[in-house]
Amino acid sequence: MSLMKAPENTPVWTDESRCKACDICVAVCPAGVLAMRYDPHTILGQMITVVEPDACIGCNECELSCPDFAIFVADKKEYKFAKLTEQAKERAKKIAENNYMVLGA
Numbered sequence: 886m887s888l889m890k891a892p893e894n895t896p897v898w899t900d901e902s903r904c905k906a907c908d909i910c911v912a913v914c915p916a917g918v919l920a921m922r923y924d925p926h927t928i929l930g931q932m933i934t935v936v937e938p939d940a941c942i943g944c945n946e947c948e949l950s951c952p953d954f955a956i957f958v959a960d961k962k963e964y965k966f967a968k969l970t971e972q973a974k975e976r977a978k979k980i981a982e983n984n985y986m987v988l989g990a
């Protein structure tokens with residue numbers, strides 16, 4: 886159940902006003918869809934970012950893990966999610982190795 890109205894044709898979206906930049910959703914995402922970006926306007930200096938929406942497999946791990954109800958996943962009936970690929974797994978690994986920050990930033 887999401888607290889925000891679902892945007893159209895979007896697999897995963899965030900409520901930046903709730904995000905505490907804890908990294909948990911990035912750590913649990915198997916497909917390298919999420920990462921943290923630098924954001925000097927926030928208390929922790931980071932903000933959640935959806936970097937590869939097309940790779941989202943709709944596993945819901947991010948939404949279930951977020952302690953602040955700041956990330957939401959589309960209903961499987963309303964969005965056709967991707968399959969988990971080796972490329973996506975590799976990106977998730979690289980993001981983790983990059984302290985959960987956006988790659989190349």
Ligand code: SF4
Pocket residue numbers: 897913914915916917918919940941942943944945946947948958
């Ligand atoms: S639903 Fe799964 S694949 Fe999609 S962003 Fe969340 S954790 Fe990643």
Ligand code: SF4
Pocket residue numbers: 899903904905906907908909910911933950951952953954955956
């Ligand atoms: S788990 Fe929630 S609060 Fe933590 S970084 Fe992700 S969206 Fe932000």
